[in-house]
Amino acid sequence: MRSFFALVSVSLASLAMQASASCIYGTTLHRRQTDVPVSSYTFGGTTGPINWAGLKPEYRECALGHNQSPINFNQSIPFATEIPQINIPSTSFAEFLNIGSTVQVFINGTTMFGGKTYHLIQYHFHTPSEHRIENEYYPLEMHMVHEADDGAHVVVGVLFQLSDFGLTTDFVRQTIVNIDGIREPGTRNVTGYLDFSELVEAFQSAPIYQYTGSLTTPPCTEGITFLTLAYPMVLDVASYNLLKSVMKFNARYIQNAPGEQNLLQISAREISEL
Numbered sequence: 001m002r003s004f005f006a007l008v009s010v011s012l013a014s015l016a017m018q019a020s021a022s023c024i025y026g027t028t029l030h031r032r033q034t035d036v037p038v039s040s041y042t043f044g045g046t047t048g049p050i051n052w053a054g055l056k057p058e059y060r061e062c063a064l065g066h067n068q069s070p071i072n073f074n075q076s077i078p079f080a081t082e083i084p085q086i087n088i089p090s091t092s093f094a095e096f097l098n099i100g101s102t103v104q105v106f107i108n109g110t111t112m113f114g115g116k117t118y119h120l121i122q123y124h125f126h127t128p129s130e131h132r133i134e135n136e137y138y139p140l141e142m143h144m145v146h147e148a149d150d151g152a153h154v155v156v157g158v159l160f161q162l163s164d165f166g167l168t169t170d171f172v173r174q175t176i177v178n179i180d181g182i183r184e185p186g187t188r189n190v191t192g193y194l195d196f197s198e199l200v201e202a203f204q205s206a207p208i209y210q211y212t213g214s215l216t217t218p219p220c221t222e223g224i225t226f227l228t229l230a231y232p233m234v235l236d237v238a239s240y241n242l243l244k245s246v247m248k249f250n251a252r253y254i255q256n257a258p259g260e261q262n263l264l265q266i267s268a269r270e271i272s273e274l
């Protein structure tokens with residue numbers, strides 16, 4: 001009995017000390033801190049997406065929300081009728097962190113969309129992609145997390161496809177030049193020189209899926225506008241393998257269509273009838 005209580009209090013203490021880093025780290029939902037935070041949830045088993053809502057009361061939206069992300073993009077998901085105006089100054093380097101659930105870069109920039117200015121705070125990656133296009137997944141997805149002064153969030157998303165010709169997107173390759181320095185969660189290093197003109201050009205010319213969803217990691221907060229490029233950008237095999245070796249699997253399963261009941265609620269009801 002005593003050892004049981006000792007075990008419980010130790011694990012509660014370690015949970016309390018761990019700030020739960022997520023896809024929203026650095027915004028007002030989870031303010032930037034001096035130490036690199038490490039997430040307490042995972043992408044498999046009892047701390048994985050099936051049970052995120054069971055980990056903390058603040059995560060209940062993960063199992064109850066009706067507008068959760070990621071989703072499968074099909075013809076029911078509209079294209080944005082306006083081109084987001086993305087402006088990201090190039091920079092000689094930026095801070096590069098391993099927060100356990102992903103690797104992330106703190107960066108400055110703005111996106112103007114719907115008459116509002118959103119401040120770019122960070123970008124991070126998921127492998128494989130979280131969103132799918134007509135049920136096809138991609139090897140990598142990037143999320144550029146923006147916040148407006150009124151607290152509204154936009155995630156600018158890009159899927160990446162491996163190039164048959166050894167081509168790549170330069171800012172991804174430059175982002176990870178020091179990835180060997182952040183193999184351990186909770187560590188930091190710096191990127192190489194970053195220039196986002198390829199990304200800005202891609203958003204000028206390709207269709208962009210627009211929908212309102214959620215953070216794809218706990219606390220699964222809803223009301224997030226996703227603007228996802230409908231065509232993948234290219235990635236070289238070596239960069240993909242490096243990112244994958246550090247991030248491991250970090251993609252949530254696709255959720256029900258926007259507005260439909262949460263898949264976990266549907267599952268719980270059907271299992272209770274077995």
Ligand SMILES: *[C@@H]1O[C@H](CO)[C@@H](O)[C@H](O)[C@H]1NC(C)=O
Nearest residue numbers: 072073074075076077256257
């Ligand atoms: C898109 O997917 C949703 C969810 O599976 C489905 O309800 C809808 O009918 C699909 N739309 C098209 C045009 O296939």
Ligand SMILES: *[C@@H]1O[C@H](CO)[C@@H](O)[C@H](O)[C@H]1NC(C)=O
Nearest residue numbers: 091092093094095106107108
């Ligand atoms: C972003 O802006 C902040 C505040 O001006 C500055 O301290 C930081 O170095 C900038 N980051 C980059 C990557 O330029």
Ligand SMILES: *[C@@H]1O[C@H](CO)[C@@H](O)[C@H](O)[C@H]1NC(C)=O
Nearest residue numbers: 177178179180181188189190
């Ligand atoms: C960054 O990582 C490189 C390895 O890629 C390492 O040599 C360097 O010492 C690291 N720098 C910092 C500040 O951790």
Ligand SMILES: [Zn+2]
Nearest residue numbers: 023124143216
């Ligand atoms: Zn993300």
